[in-house]
Amino acid sequence: MNRINQKLAEDKKLLSLYFTAGYPSLHDTVEIIQNLEQHGVDMIEIGLPFSDPLADGPTIQESSTIALKNGMTTHLLFEQLKDIRKSVNIPLIIMGYFNPMMQYGVEAFCAKCQEIGIDGLIIPDLPVAEYHEHYQEIFEKYGLINVFLITPQTSNERIRFIDSVSNGFIYMVSSASTTGAKSTFGDTQQHYFERIEALQLKNPQIVGFGISNKDTFTQATKNTNGAIIGSAFIKHLTQNGPKGIGDFVKNIR
Amino acid sequence: MNYQANEKGYYGDFGGAYIPEMLYPNVEELRSKYLDIMNEPSFKEEFDQLLRDYVGRPSPLYYAKRLSKKHNTKVYLKREDLNHTGAHKVNNTIGQILVAKRLGKNRIIAETGAGQHGVATATVCALMGIKCIVYMGEIDIKRQAPNVARMKMLGAEVRAAKSGSKTLKDATNEAIRDWINNPVDTHYIIGSAIGPHPYPDMVTRFQSIISEEIKWQLKEKEGRENPDYVVACIGGGSNAAGTYYHFLEEPKVGIIAVEAAGKGVHSGESAATSQLGKEGIIHGCKTLLMQTTDGQITEPYSISAGLDYPGVGPLHAHLYKTNRGEFYSVTDEDAMAAGLELSQLEGIIPAIESSHALAIFNDKKFAPDDIVVISLSGRGDKDLDTYIDYFKL
Numbered sequence: 001m002n003r004i005n006q007k008l009a010e011d012k013k014l015l016s017l018y019f020t021a022g023y024p025s026l027h028d029t030v031e032i033i034q035n036l037e038q039h040g041v042d043m044i045e046i047g048l049p050f051s052d053p054l055a056d057g058p059t060i061q062e063s064s065t066i067a068l069k070n071g072m073t074t075h076l077l078f079e080q081l082k083d084i085r086k087s088v089n090i091p092l093i094i095m096g097y098f099n100p101m102m103q104y105g106v107e108a109f110c111a112k113c114q115e116i117g118i119d120g121l122i123i124p125d126l127p128v129a130e131y132h133e134h135y136q137e138i139f140e141k142y143g144l145i146n147v148f149l150i151t152p153q154t155s156n157e158r159i160r161f162i163d164s165v166s167n168g169f170i171y172m173v174s175s176a177s178t179t180g181a182k183s184t185f186g187d188t189q190q191h192y193f194e195r196i197e198a199l200q201l202k203n204p205q206i207v208g209f210g211i212s213n214k215d216t217f218t219q220a221t222k223n224t225n226g227a228i229i230g231s232a233f234i235k236h237l238t239q240n241g242p243k244g245i246g247d248f249v250k251n252i253r
Numbered sequence: 254m255n256y257q258a259n260e261k262g263y264y265g266d267f268g269g270a271y272i273p274e275m276l277y278p279n280v281e282e283l284r285s286k287y288l289d290i291m292n293e294p295s296f297k298e299e300f301d302q303l304l305r306d307y308v309g310r311p312s313p314l315y316y317a318k319r320l321s322k323k324h325n326t327k328v329y330l331k332r333e334d335l336n337h338t339g340a341h342k343v344n345n346t347i348g349q350i351l352v353a354k355r356l357g358k359n360r361i362i363a364e365t366g367a368g369q370h371g372v373a374t375a376t377v378c379a380l381m382g383i384k385c386i387v388y389m390g391e392i393d394i395k396r397q398a399p400n401v402a403r404m405k406m407l408g409a410e411v412r413a414a415k416s417g418s419k420t421l422k423d424a425t426n427e428a429i430r431d432w433i434n435n436p437v438d439t440h441y442i443i444g445s446a447i448g449p450h451p452y453p454d455m456v457t458r459f460q461s462i463i464s465e466e467i468k469w470q471l472k473e474k475e476g477r478e479n480p481d482y483v484v485a486c487i488g489g490g491s492n493a494a495g496t497y498y499h500f501l502e503e504p505k506v507g508i509i510a511v512e513a514a515g516k517g518v519h520s521g522e523s524a525a526t527s528q529l530g531k532e533g534i535i536h537g538c539k540t541l542l543m544q545t546t547d548g549q550i551t552e553p554y555s556i557s558a559g560l561d562y563p564g565v566g567p568l569h570a571h572l573y574k575t576n577r578g579e580f581y582s583v584t585d586e587d588a589m590a591a592g593l594e595l596s597q598l599e600g601i602i603p604a605i606e607s608s609h610a611l612a613i614f615n616d617k618k619f620a621p622d623d624i625v626v627i628s629l630s631g632r633g634d635k636d637l638d639t640y641i642d643y644f645k646l
Contacts, residue, residue, distance in 0.1 A: 062416075149275070
């Protein structure tokens with residue numbers, strides 16, 4: 001069973017953290033992953049940096065620009081992660097844009113992920129229909145879970161389709177925004193969380209975008225299975241590097 | 254061979270809509286409605302009326318006698334430079350603002366490189382009384398001060414794109430991010446035949462007025478609708494798409510595309526996307542783009558700010574791959590010389606983008622009785638500073 005599915009089966013509100021590979025320093029990747037597992041985080045999204053990250057706000061963009069300047073590449077990330085399963089068991093997801101994966105070769109990329117022990121992928125600019133038509137077989141062949149985003153604007157009909165194609169969890173974007181935009185949730189978000197809960201989807205839901213502290217984590221996970229923190233954690237890394245991750249996690253839950 | 258986008262927005266292998274889910278409702282709303290809107294009689298009437306009375310269409314098809322003599326062939330210039338705002342860009346912004354109105358949008362965003370599309374967008378927003386925000390790379394804002402001033406005078410807000418390389422591709426990213434954050438009230442007017450479906454097709458259709466006019470104008474002048482060649486410069490490729498559109502299915506009409514080679518195709522400072530690009534995804538579209546082997550999008554270079562886009566519209570990628578189009582690339586030096594030549598032979602100072610198309614005679618020999626139509630996509634006023642620097646005028 002895929003580590004993501006195993007983790008989702010546990011009776012708890014999952015905390016997933018995102019960081020950009022190659023940031024703040026080129027070779028922080030493994031240390032950050034190990035520290036996150038050690039401090040009780042449930043799942044990790046490793047950001048594969050891209051020059052033109054359309055769905056991201058300034059914090060993650062900036063971290064991507066710096067990571068690329070530091071010298072991060074797809075090949076180097078795979079090299080850094082080649083022995084990662086000797087030291088951690090936490091579910092690992094690579095989050096990145098589709099072009100670098102296309103250039104690596106989609107099948108070669110998926111095969112490499114399986115070899116390393118990556119459990120899933122989040123590719124914001126690979127639409128569900130394209131995936132379903134052209135790539136689903138490849139992803140499944142290599143045991144990878146592909147995670148799709150939904151937003152408050154996504155129709156119920158489309159959510160049902162996304163649910164039918166998904167086999168891990170659904171990534172609920174909290175509001176119509178790029179990453180790192182909001183610091184509080186209002187009634188709009190609450191209604192959205194409740195609306196999705198009422199759909200009784202087969203896949204669990206995890207909320208992302210706009211979660212930065214205990215309050216937003218608690219609110220986001222009331223009706224869902226967990227939450228993802230990205231920009232707030234990047235800011236922590238900017239100030240502290242891979243150290244002090246325990247303090248960051250304690251402030252969330 | 255079919256050169257129309259299919260219903261998913263593909264021209265052969267290129268096109269589609271590779272967009273984050275956050276953009277899906279906006280793009281889907283547009284996709285499901287644009288053709289119906291464009292086919293409404295009231296839309297056509299308003300579009301035609303504005304193109305005629307406001308833009309000044311039809312633009313002349315001018316027989317360039319001295320240029321023809323010099324190059325020993327028959328050259329016609331399609332005078333998009335005489336449009337209101339000085340380039341072909343306004344054909345598209347007029348069309349899209351009318352679409353936006355019918356979609357009930359009350360806020361317009363746009364990206365701009367040199368500022369021509371920004372000015373054309375600010376112009377139609379002023380015309381319709383709609384709020385306008387133009388994203389422009391921080392570096393371009395400094396390079397193109399007169400166009401920034403024009404946009405401000407027209408009532409638009411110009412926002413600096415400070416991410417990445419701070420030029421056109423980053424301005425496009427910022428505009429897309431704005432659209433993600435404002436999904437309900439905003440329409441994004443993309444300025445070239447790029448972006449996620451339906452943009453390449455919609456922009457091409459609005460620009461297709463160029464080739465529609467060439468057909469009847471040439472019939473009047475030469476007794477035949479089809480020239481032997483149509484020539485246009487390509488950055489993203491909107492003027493080229495419009496110039497080719499009604500000739501794509503006419504195999505006897507040669508399609509010639511001229512890209513910017515910058516300081517030379519292999520100099521490391523070039524924008525010759527078809528030569529240097531590989532298949533990939535940029536701004537929501539599968540096409541040819543300049544990138545590193547790792548899939549990071551690279552920054553192109555051309556002396557012409559309107560041609561330095563790292564991708565090319567999906568229609569053009571298809572024309573390239575299927576060999577329907579002949580692709581050439583022209584250096585800064587040759588383009589500047591061609592601009593000077595046109596100025597002195599015909600009394601027309603072209604935009605540097607258009608000068609690239611005019612430099613085709615260096616690479617391609619035409620027969621004396623060939624009819625060659627070149628799209629003169631814009632006028633040179635905006636480039637005067639560059640011409641002054643280059644020729645020490």
